Amino acid sequence: MIVDYVQGDARLVRLALGSALGQLAGLADPALPIAPAPAQHQALHPLALLAHSAGRRLAAGAQRSDRAGELVLGLRRERQPGVFFVGTVVRHAGVRYHVMMHLTTKSASVRGSGENGHAEGAAPAAPRALSPRFYLSAEVLQRELETVFSRTWQYAGHVGDLPDAGRYLTATAGDQPVLVLRGDDGEIRAFRNVCRHRGSQLLTGSGRCKKAIRCRYHGWTYNATDGRLLGVPEHRGYAELDKSKLGLMPARVETLAGLLFVNLDPDAPSLASQTGDLAERLERYRLSELVRFSDFGETSQPANWKLVAENYLEGYHVPIAHPSLMRLYDYKRYGFELHDGWAWFEAPLRDSPSGNRLERLYQRVVRPMPGLGPEDRNVWRYAFVYPNTTIDLHPDQVTVWQMVPAGVEVTKDIWGCFGPERRGPLTRLAQRLNTHVNSGVLDEDIDLVAAVQRGIKTHGYEPGPLAAKEGAVGWFADRIRADLGEVGT
Numbered sequence: 352m353i354v355d356y357v358q359g360d361a362r363l364v365r366l367a368l369g370s371a372l373g374q375l376a377g378l379a380d381p382a383l384p385i386a387p388a389p390a391q392h393q394a395l396h397p398l399a400l401l402a403h404s405a406g407r408r409l410a411a412g413a414q415r416s417d418r419a420g421e422l423v424l425g426l427r428r429e430r431q432p433g434v435f436f437v438g439t440v441v442r443h444a445g446v447r448y449h450v451m452m453h454l455t456t457k458s459a460s461v462r463g464s465g466e467n468g469h470a471e472g473a474a475p476a477a478p479r480a481l482s483p484r485f486y487l488s489a490e491v492l493q494r495e496l497e498t499v500f501s502r503t504w505q506y507a508g509h510v511g512d513l514p515d516a517g518r519y520l521t522a523t524a525g526d527q528p529v530l531v532l533r534g535d536d537g538e539i540r541a542f543r544n545v546c547r548h549r550g551s552q553l554l555t556g557s558g559r560c561k562k563a564i565r566c567r568y569h570g571w572t573y574n575a576t577d578g579r580l581l582g583v584p585e586h587r588g589y590a591e592l593d594k595s596k597l598g599l600m601p602a603r604v605e606t607l608a609g610l611l612f613v614n615l616d617p618d619a620p621s622l623a624s625q626t627g628d629l630a631e632r633l634e635r636y637r638l639s640e641l642v643r644f645s646d647f648g649e650t651s652q653p654a655n656w657k658l659v660a661e662n663y664l665e666g667y668h669v670p671i672a673h674p675s676l677m678r679l680y681d682y683k684r685y686g687f688e689l690h691d692g693w694a695w696f697e698a699p700l701r702d703s704p705s706g707n708r709l710e711r712l713y714q715r716v717v718r719p720m721p722g723l724g725p726e727d728r729n730v731w732r733y734a735f736v737y738p739n740t741t742i743d744l745h746p747d748q749v750t751v752w753q754m755v756p757a758g759v760e761v762t763k764d765i766w767g768c769f770g771p772e773r774r775g776p777l778t779r780l781a782q783r784l785n786t787h788v789n790s791g792v793l794d795e796d797i798d799l800v801a802a803v804q805r806g807i808k809t810h811g812y813e814p815g816p817l818a819a820k821e822g823a824v825g826w827f828a829d830r831i832r833a834d835l836g837e838v839g840t
């Protein structure tokens with residue numbers, strides 16, 4: 352579908368979106384009544400729209416895509432469990448605009464689009480995996496750093512890492528260094544981790560910087576609360592020096608149930624708006640009160656970060672590749688939900704004892720953490736925050752995992768394991784057994800994903816169809832294609 356688009360002409364955009372929405376929703380009459388959206392949608396973009404059809408409310412958002420002046424438009428039906436993205440290209444005056452439409456469906460099963468993400472009526476089409484070049488190309492990785500990692504919410508740490516004023520931690524958003532600190536006023540702020548003089552990285556690791564951050568190279572000093580440049584050694588020796596313009600470069604920071612996320616894009620939608628009711632679902636785990644009890648630290652694996660993410664996003668391989676999970680999971684009840692910017696997985700555990708001694712012991716000793724009820728004892732839940740953070744919610748602990756590209760074919764894994772501050776011997780035992788099971792699963796996954804990385808290099812290979820159980824892989828692929836713009840088409 353190619354639609355015309357004139358920047359600033361809301362009427363044409365409305366027509367285009369109305370028609371696209373009608374086609375996607377399979378409506379007999381694609382001419383939907385569409386009006387400007389309420390303020391919270393327009394905050395996303397002034398062209399945000401609202402449509403009603405057959406009593407259903409459909410929201411349409413729009414956001415800037417990248418520096419080249421592309422525009423991404425999003426449509427979504429609100430508060431429904433399934434979501435579908437489709438990308439299309441709008442051309443106007445020689446400029447290509449990438450239009451990303453999200454169609455939310457009643458169930459988690461997605462309904463399709465035509466080839467290359469162009470909407471072609473309401474005929475269901477299979478979700479498509481990404482083609483091999485997405486995992487093998489330096490150009491794609493470069494584009495991802497610019498349009499995915501520089502615009503999305505990147506996990507940086509836990510509020511407990513910054514317990515009082517002057518504490519800081521360092522993180523990266525893709526390949527971009529960031530520092531997060533708690534200022535004198537108690538607020539948590541984020542800045543780019545770079546000195547405005549000659550570009551030295553300012554802080555490493557985590558710790559306490561008191562009231563000021565002093566660059567180790569020539570000693571420029573910044574206020575640790577608001578990032579102002581305070582002092583420059585031998586400042587009379589500069590022909591030009593406007594200290595008011597040389598404060599630390601700000602980044603955004605938000606918390607999700609006690610987890611800190613940073614974003615380099617001043618215009619990106621808030622994390623809260625991206626994650627809907629995820630914070631509510633996490634609340635019972637009291638994540639902000641949990642403490643780090645072990646840290647796998649950083650590991651790495653020989654595969655593109657998206658293969659690692661996609662492996663996480665589907666349970667289809669569990670019966671074949673993870674015998675321990677098959678002994679623990681009630682696999683038939685394994686399910687998932689897809690939302691705009693996050694996905695949710697539920698793996699209810701079996702009532703019957705595992706045939707493995709250590710797993711059986713885990714089943715016996717595990718108790719729900721404070722805040723959880725008996726209904727949370729027998730289920731492992733998993734949340735995925737697009738594009739690269741996972742939150743594993745087990746009755747005895749929460750594990751956060753961030754997958755960061757460290758090269759086209761290398762992924763750096765950043766881990767955090769959190770549990771209640773006071774842990775009795777049984778809780779410790781359950782956590783050790785849990786770690787034992789999940790380390791084994793992780794080794795199996797690393798091996799599986801590495802095999803895919805090797806296999807997709809085969810000339811002539813194109814991805815096969817995705818199973819319904821791999822719906823989240825198609826969801827992820829659609830998001831990546833849409834975020835990459837031209838490189839993704």
Ligand code: FES
Nearest residue numbers: 546548549566569
């Ligand atoms: S690079 Fe930081 S003071 Fe020179």
Ligand SMILES: [Fe+2]
Nearest residue numbers: 662668673796
């Ligand atoms: Fe797996």
